Each structure stands twice: as structure tokens, then as C-alpha cells.
Amino acid sequence: MDFEQGSINISDDVLKEIAFRSFIEVLAPDEKDVKKLKKSIEIERTPDDNVIVYVRTVAPYGQSLVEFGKKIMKNISENIQRMTELQVSAVNVTITDVVEKIETTEEEE
Template sequence: MEFEQGSINISDDVLKEIAFRSFLEVLEITPDDKESKRLKKSVEIERTPEDGVIVYVKTSAPYGKSIVEFGRKIMKNISENIQRMTELQVVAVNVTITDVTETFEELNKEAEETEGEEGQ
């Protein structure tokens, strides 16, 4: 972002942190929770040539609730927070539902298992 006095550059790491914390808000997990660290790998950031932001999130949905509504809630929260804090345009928030689980604790376990599979 160019201004008369200079420019402001926001790193992808900052965008990822905003997206991650926004994701945790939907899951109702605090960033201090040790389980939240495992979920961080499920959030990815991509920049467009026009300096737009695309966010990718992989997660499980809680059983018994609307998967579409759950995904929309994640999309909305991430998009609003990034745009409000950075003034960058969020082009898309793509949510991939990988499974359905009973509780958010199981979501955390799944993230840990996925992490282990990717490392192999």
C-alpha cells in the first residue's frame, strides 16, 4: 500500500495469523490452547498479482450442525477480520471440509493426525 509518506507492506505471516485467529474464534478455541497450534497448519495464504488475498482452510465440521453454515461462518469471520485490520481485499476464503466429528476436541485430534500423515 502506497501513501504519500511511504508504504506499508503486510507479510503473509501476518495475514496467516489473522486468518488463523479468526478461524479459532469460530471453533471457540483460544490461541493459548495447546491444541490450537496443531490447527495452524490448516490455514494457508495466497496473494494475487493485484495484492488481493486468498485464504485456504482445511477443517472438520461438527456432527449434527449445518456444514454449509459452519463453512460460511469461517469464511465470513476470516474475510471481515483481514479486510478490517489490513484494508487488503480478500478475494476468496476457500474452506475444505475434510471430515465430520463429534466435538471440536476431535477436530484437534484430526489436525494432529493429518499433520503426522503429511510428514511421512
């Protein structure tokens, strides 16, 4: 982003951290599982400097998988756009398993 006084560059690591914190707000995992979940998020930039976020997660059994995924998508998208003023093109959520209690799976480690 260019301004009269200079430019501001936001790294992919910062975007990943915002996405991660937004993700765990929805997921509410145990503290011991939090660090493992960061590996389940990937950031991609388009040529127009828009952001695409990829999230892999498990979902709680008995809950609407679509609604669960939409909550994650909305929270991540809104927070990145609000904090960085970058456009989020997509938040792609892949549900890898359905579990009784949300915990990280071996695949996400």
C-alpha cells in the same frame, strides 16, 4: 500500499495470523489443539495484491456444514479486510471430516 509518507507492506505471516485467530473464534478448540490448527491455513496473493485464504478443518456432527463453513469464511474475510484494508478475493474452506467434538485430526498435525 503506498502513501505520501512511504509504504506499508503486510507479510503473509501476518495475514495467516489474522486468518488463524478469526478461524479459532468460530471453531473454539481446546487450548492444546490451537497450535496444530495454524498449519491448516494457507495464504495466497493475487497479482493485484488481493488475498486468497485456504482453510482445512473438521466440522461438528449435527450442524449444517454449509453454515459452519460460511461462518469461517465471513469471519476471516471481514477481519483481514478490516485490519489490513486488503481485498479478500476468496476464503476456501475444505471440510475434511465430521466429528462429535471438534479436535484436530492426524491429517491436520
